[in-house]
Amino acid sequence: MPHHDSERPLVGVVMGSDSDWRVMSDASQLLSDFGIDHEVEVVSAHRTPEKMIAYGRDAAARGLKVIIAGAGGAAHLPGMLAAVTTLPVVGVPVPLATLDGLDSLLSIVQMPGGVPVATVSIGGAKNAGLIAAKILATSDTGLQKKLEDYAADLAAQVEVKNEKLKN
Ligand code: RP5
Numbered sequence: 293m294p295h296h297d298s299e300r301p302l303v304g305v306v307m308g309s310d311s312d313w314r315v316m317s318d319a320s321q322l323l324s325d326f327g328i329d330h331e332v333e334v335v336s337a338h339r340t341p342e343k344m345i346a347y348g349r350d351a352a353a354r355g356l357k358v359i360i361a362g363a364g365g366a367a368h369l370p371g372m373l374a375a376v377t378t379l380p381v382v383g384v385p386v387p388l389a390t391l392d393g394l395d396s397l398l399s400i401v402q403m404p405g406g407v408p409v410a411t412v413s414i415g416g417a418k419n420a421g422l423i424a425a426k427i428l429a430t431s432d433t434g435l436q437k438k439l440e441d442y443a444a445d446l447a448a449q450v451e452v453k454n455e456k457l458k459n
Pocket residue numbers: 307308309310311312336338362363364365366367386388
């Protein structure tokens with residue numbers, strides 16, 4: 293897992309295992325593409341429970357604005373972080389070899405009332421990065437402009453594909 297830590301991260305990208313990086317790197321890449329300072333850390337709900345609680349409790353005071361948390365299988369990390377922080381937590385269900393990530397999805401999405409995790413699709417780490425960018429953009433006009441340009445580029449790509457279909 294490459295080094296992705298900045299001096300003053302606004303987003304924490306955490307995952308239950310380094311084996312989740314193959315999926316979670318998409319969130320980190322998206323944040324880098326938008327110039328958003330972020331940190332990357334393995335924090336396991338089951339293997340390092342005390343570290344997980346400390347990470348969640350300290351996150352807001354350290355200056356983080358959003359946590360993106362990915363895990364696979366019995367994926368308790370996003371929900372447990374949400375339980376101990378006031379920050380928005382975006383959950384990424386990481387698909388494993390068994391059950392195709394449905395277990396991860398259900399573990400993350402079925403939170404009890406009062407403790408929300410904004411859950412993206414199975415393997416949807418890129419969209420998790422975009423949600424974090426959109427949250428930060430509510431108080432950052434420069435980031436708003438980048439998101440507008442991103443959406444315009446998506447639309448332009450559709451028209452390029454339409455032209456190819458016609459020729
Ligand atoms: C979960 O267990 C992790 O998030 C990972 O998706 C899964 C398997 O972890 P490893 O055995 O690959 O470390 O907690």
